[in-house]
Amino acid sequence: MRQKKKHSIKFARVEGIEVYELTDRERIAELCPDGFVYDLEIENNHNYIANGILVHNCSAFPKPCNSAKTIRERFGHLPQIYLSGTPAIESGSQWFHSFWTSKFSPFNGFKNFYDWSRTYTEPFTKHFGALQVKDYSKSKDDEILAIIEPYLVRFTQKDAGFTSEITEEVIYYPIDAKIKQMVKRLMADLVLEGKEETILGDTAAKLMSKVHQLENGTIIFESGNSMILDTSKAEYIKQYFEGKKIAIFYYFKKEWELLKQVFGDNLTDNLEEFNTTDKHIALQQISGSEGISLKEADVLVYYNSGYSGRQYTQGRDRLTTINRSANHVYFFFDKDGLNAKIYKALKSKKRYNEKLFKKSYKGIINPNCN
The missing domain is CATH 3.40.50.300 (P-loop containing nucleotide triphosphate hydrolases)
Structure with a gap:
């Protein structure tokens, strides 16, 4: 990665390790053959590089913010893993932006979100006084899921051993x-x-x-x-x-x-x-x-x-x-x-x-x- 002038990559040691008993060993063995799941937490900053992989806190997604644009420009040519507990909970329209940072997106045939929305949403107009705004939340979820299903891995809290x-x-x-x-x-x-x-x-x-x-x-x-x-x-x-x-x-x-x-x-x-x-x-x-x-x-x-x-x-x-x-x-x-x-x-x-x-x-x- 390019660093700011006079700055260098910092290395930090692991300060603590907690080990928990797994309750669904078959599911863990399927996804993690070595039997271990690692959760790395970086205080005040959830971005770090591990074994050449950039790990970035994607809490700002799926909104196409400046951070998303930077990731697309610098890392869009690399394989990406997008982790989210609520990737498109309010509307399937959010899926477009979730995949947008990758140049391997199944929606790369569309110029932008508005081009994509003509196929996968039913836009309608909302009125705020004299102001009119297009709303794209009515998504064609079945059609979207048919496209993205090969890219999804579902893993629930129960699969991970959570019983709460x-x-x-x-x-x-x-x-x-x-x-x-x-x-x-x-x-x-x-x-x-x-x-x-x-x-x-x-x-x-x-x-x-x-x-x-x-x-x-x-x-x-x-x-x-x-x-x-x-x-x-x-x-x-x-x-x-x-x-x-x-x-x-x-x-x-x-x-x-x-x-x-x-x-x-x-x-x-x-x-x-x-x-x-x-x-x-x-x-x-x-x-x-x-x-x-x-x-x-x-x-x-x-x-x-x-x-x-x-x-x-x-x-x-x-x-x-x-x-x-x-x-x-x-x-x-x-x-x-x-x-x-x-x-x-x-x-x-x-x-x-x-x-x-x-x-x-x-x-x-x-x-x-x-």
Whole structure:
């Protein structure tokens, strides 16, 4: 590899080895004839070279980011192994970008994604106010899988010897009556005006976001200022899990301040501090759902969740280790609130979007909301 000027390749010794008993020896023997499976972890950087093979953390894929472009340019002519627990969970359209970094892709006959999409998707138009955007999520999965099947090797956690099970529990926590009234007025009028600040929900996307914020105790005003409105759910979570070490996922930035206000110095957002102290940890769901382990937590708590089925699937698995028998995941929301509707979509491995939002609240949302 070419290195930056005055930099050289560094060699690091293995600091520790953990050996686990295999429960499915026949499957392991089939894939790993020597009987060993190796998991190398590089602190703060998951990219390294082993036996001439570049190992790269592909958490940014399948989105065609700058990292993907660099890999295609420099290593596209080499054999590649793409590892993912959720390669195309929301749409088969994601498969194109997963293979795109390799010049051996079975889709190399297409100039680009848009050319490919004419064959393997059914594009439709989404409206965001006056803006129109093409959506390619309706993929022809059977046709795509028929092409890529020879390139796939499926290996489940059970195949690898994992016996842990994830149990989910929903705790219905009612939204504050004043917040409910604010949400009702916002849906009807698409605007809430105070003495100094304004909440505007004139498009479906903005309205969904504002309702989502309000129901979880915070709000970002039209001015860009933000405010904590209600800490009662966080206080209830703190009391509910008293005596346990918990990991918390939140969604909106202001919710970190809300949680910190309730938990005080017993809450951190630093993984190393969480692993080495008795403190709880709170992470933004998008950044916390991939590439980290929260195994030191007794339970995982969703204070709030986003709209992505992929992040939901990955996030709930953060407690899993090969020697842990059960992972307990909790969701807290009002049974009639927006989070309940989001959760239903996520359980179906779908993305909750503006279309579902408008359908969920048909007859309640002001018809002028586009």
